[in-house]
Amino acid sequence: MLPLNLDQLAHTDIQRLIDSEVAESLTLEYKEKLPSGQSEEKREFLYDVAAMANEAGGDIVYGIIDRRAGVSNQATGIADRLAGMKIDSLQAEITRLSNYIRDGISPRIVGVRMQAIVSPEGDTLVIRVPRSWNKPHMVIFGGADRFYGRSSTGKFPMNVEQIGRAFSEEQELSEKIKSWREHRAELIEEKRGPVAVTGPVTMLFHVIPASAFLDRIFVRVGLSLTMTNSICTYHMSAPIFVITRMVA
Numbered sequence: 001m002l003p004l005n006l007d008q009l010a011h012t013d014i015q016r017l018i019d020s021e022v023a024e025s026l027t028l029e030y031k032e033k034l035p036s037g038q039s040e041e042k043r044e045f046l047y048d049v050a051a052m053a054n055e056a057g058g059d060i061v062y063g064i065i066d067r068r069a070g071v072s073n074q075a076t077g078i079a080d081r082l083a084g085m086k087i088d089s090l091q092a093e094i095t096r097l098s099n100y101i102r103d104g105i106s107p108r109i110v111g112v113r114m115q116a117i118v119s120p121e122g123d124t125l126v127i128r129v130p131r132s133w134n135k136p137h138m139v140i141f142g143g144a145d146r147f148y149g150r151s152s153t154g155k156f157p158m159n160v161e162q163i164g165r166a167f168s169e170e171q172e173l174s175e176k177i178k179s180w181r182e183h184r185a186e187l188i189e190e191k192r193g194p195v196a197v198t199g200p201v202t203m204l205f206h207v208i209p210a211s212a213f214l215d216r217i218f219v220r221v222g223l224s225l226t227m228t229n230s231i232c233t234y235h236m237s238a239p240i241f242v243i244t245r246m247v248a
Contacts, residue, residue, distance in 0.1 A: 002059055006115040006128055014117055014124050017064065017079040024077035026152045027058030030066045032083045034093060034125065035100075039142055045097070046104045046139045049129055051148040051155035053109045054166060057131035058150075063124035077153075082122035090116050093125065104141030107134050136166035181206055 002013055016022075024030055029052075035045035052058045067080035087093055094114045101112055111130040116123060136158070139146050147158040147166070158166070184206060187193045 002061075002126065006113050006126065009115045009117060009126060011117050011119045014061070014064070014082075014119075017061070018081060021067075021078050023079075024066065024152075024154070025058075026150060027052075027056050029058065029060045029154070030064040030077070030079060031060060031062045032065050033085055034062050034087075034097070042100055042104070043139065043141055043144055045100060046141050046144075047146070047148045047155055049101055049109065049112070049127070050105050050137045050139050051150035052129035053105075053132040053137050054135045054148065054158070055131070055150040057129050060127045060129065061124060062127070063122055082119070082124070084122040085124070087116060087118070087123045087125065090118075097127070100141070104139060105137050106140045107137060109137055110134070133170065135170060136163055 002017075003009055022028070029048060031048075035041040048060055052060065063083050063085040065080050065083045067076045067078040068074065069076050094116075097114065098112070102108060109129065109132055113128045114125060115128070116125045136147050139148065147163050148155050149158045149162055149166075150156070184193070185204065188195075188197050188204065191197065
């Protein structure tokens with residue numbers, strides 16, 4: 001699999017996907033080439049990014065051809081070979097794609113990263129999309145106004161029920177974590193917590209595996225500030241999230 005830190009991405013990581021015949025999954029997608037400036041290709045690009053953010057996040061790898069099978073030449077989703085793609089101006093491409101994401105998806109997706117690998121056999125560009133804590137994201141480019149989700153077999157347009165569930169999931173997660181944090185703060189204030197608290201002022205850091213609240217592999221950090229006779233709980237958005245990619 002690709003390294004957790006994109007800054008450490010090397011050609012060997014890309015080649016390993018091919019040598020190990022790694023298949024596309026919920027968090028991995030292969031693309032032969034970068035999207036052009038044509039409206040349809042831009043729209044499909046945004047659907048791919050939004051779908052990743054609306055589910056578990058993941059990596060979109062441009063510059064890999066997946067294996068074909070059968071008389072119909074059907075895609076298998078298995079990494080087969082490098083496409084021989086050449087990126088003439090890396091920074092220009094990253095800026096172009098970043099602008100597409102910024103202007104074509106609402107609300108904006110925070111934390112998308114891109115990393116390119118230049119190789120004589122062909123260049124690759126990896127776009128890492130985080131699992132969003134502000135979903136669902138809608139593609140608004142060209143008046144599309146479409147929500148997309150993702151499964152292990154690729155992206156799909158979300159129906160009304162799925163869109164509603166995406167909105168409610170985020171609210172439910174926030175409420176569950178808030179309730180857990182308040183309960184823990186009460187236990188500590190009443191000196192029934194796992195660690196004895198002394199002194200007039202204490203700062204508590206709750207490191208909460210999100211998998212305790214939903215079927216995901218992310219970590220969220222909550223912060224509570226305990227003072228002499230009161231507990232002040234601060235609920236922050238993106239700055240208080242520590243989101244880590246984990247390999248099972």
